[in-house]
Amino acid sequence: QVQLQESGPGLVKPSETLSLTCTVSGGSVSSGSYYWSWIRQPPGKGLEWIGYVYYTGSTKYNPSLKSRVTISVDTSKNQFSLKLSSATAADTAVYYCAREFTRSPDYWGQGILVTVSS
Amino acid sequence: QSALTQPASVSGSPGQSITISCSGTSSDVGGNNYVSWYQQHPGKAPQLMIYEVTNRPSGVSHRFSGSKSGNTASLTISGLQVEDEADYYCSSYTSGSTFVFGGGTKLTVL
Numbered sequence: 001q002v003q004l005q006e007s008g009p010g011l012v013k014p015s016e017t018l019s020l021t022c023t024v025s026g027g028s029v030s031s032g033s034y035y036w037s038w039i040r041q042p043p044g045k046g047l048e049w050i051g052y053v054y055y056t057g058s059t060k061y062n063p064s065l066k067s068r069v070t071i072s073v074d075t076s077k078n079q080f081s082l083k084l085s086s087a088t089a090a091d092t093a094v095y096y097c098a099r100e101f102t103r104s105p106d107y108w109g110q111g112i113l114v115t116v117s118s
Numbered sequence: 119q120s121a122l123t124q125p126a127s128v129s130g131s132p133g134q135s136i137t138i139s140c141s142g143t144s145s146d147v148g149g150n151n152y153v154s155w156y157q158q159h160p161g162k163a164p165q166l167m168i169y170e171v172t173n174r175p176s177g178v179s180h181r182f183s184g185s186k187s188g189n190t191a192s193l194t195i196s197g198l199q200v201e202d203e204a205d206y207y208c209s210s211y212t213s214g215s216t217f218v219f220g221g222g223t224k225l226t227v228l
Contacts, residue, residue, distance in 0.1 A: 039219075046207065047164065047207050047209075047219040047222070048219065049209070049216065049217040049219060052217075062216060063119060063214070063216070064119075096163055096164075102169055103150075103152035103154075103169075103170070103217075104154040104166055104170070104209070105154075105164075105166065105217075106166045106169070106175065108163040108165075109163065110163055111163050
């Protein structure tokens with residue numbers, strides 16, 4: 001059973017870069033069958049897709065976030081990561097990492113709350 | 119890309135059936151068969167309930183079913199149970215190779 005676990009700072013200062021890592025167990029990020037995604041959910045609001053990475057390093061991002069987002073994969077550590085630059089209070093959210101299979105995020109991490117505040 | 123349109127809330131009594139709609143465009147819902155539905159209980163991560171419009175992952179109850187007509191997809195829950203009370207989100211793959219979610223629907227089981 002694949003499991004995903006988000007990690008990183010729970011508090012980020014405005015204008016700084018939000019950085020999170022997702023560690024995958026029970027499966028391999030090097031599998032060519034899956035893409036690896038980041039999705040976020042502001043408190044009390046709906047889900048927003050951020051982007052995904054393939055094991056080759058190929059990426060796709062939400063057009064509304066594209067200028068600030070970088071998603072990368074580290075196959076040696078079986079991890080993938082999210083960097084969101086120039087953070088503002090609007091980036092405060094629960095961030096989820098997920099595995100994507102047949103164009104559907106099927107396994108999700110438990111989520112990590114990141115607050116952007118000074 | 120704009121969020122898919124879902125009703126903010128629906129309700130039903132135990133044993134009844136309800137349907138949640140998800141409206142998009144020909145660039146997302148209407149343009150492919152990659153529509154998914156998620157159930158989210160408070161404080162929990164979303165759980166995949168339907169993928170590729172009509173398919174149920176292993177372990178998901180047969181009471182959950184999906185369909186699509188044109189630019190609108192639907193999730194039907196039959197034989198409502200108290201534990202079905204949750205938020206439900208649809209998502210769709212898009213012509214730009216991205217994903218878009220619906221705004222979410224709160225299901226209340228009366």
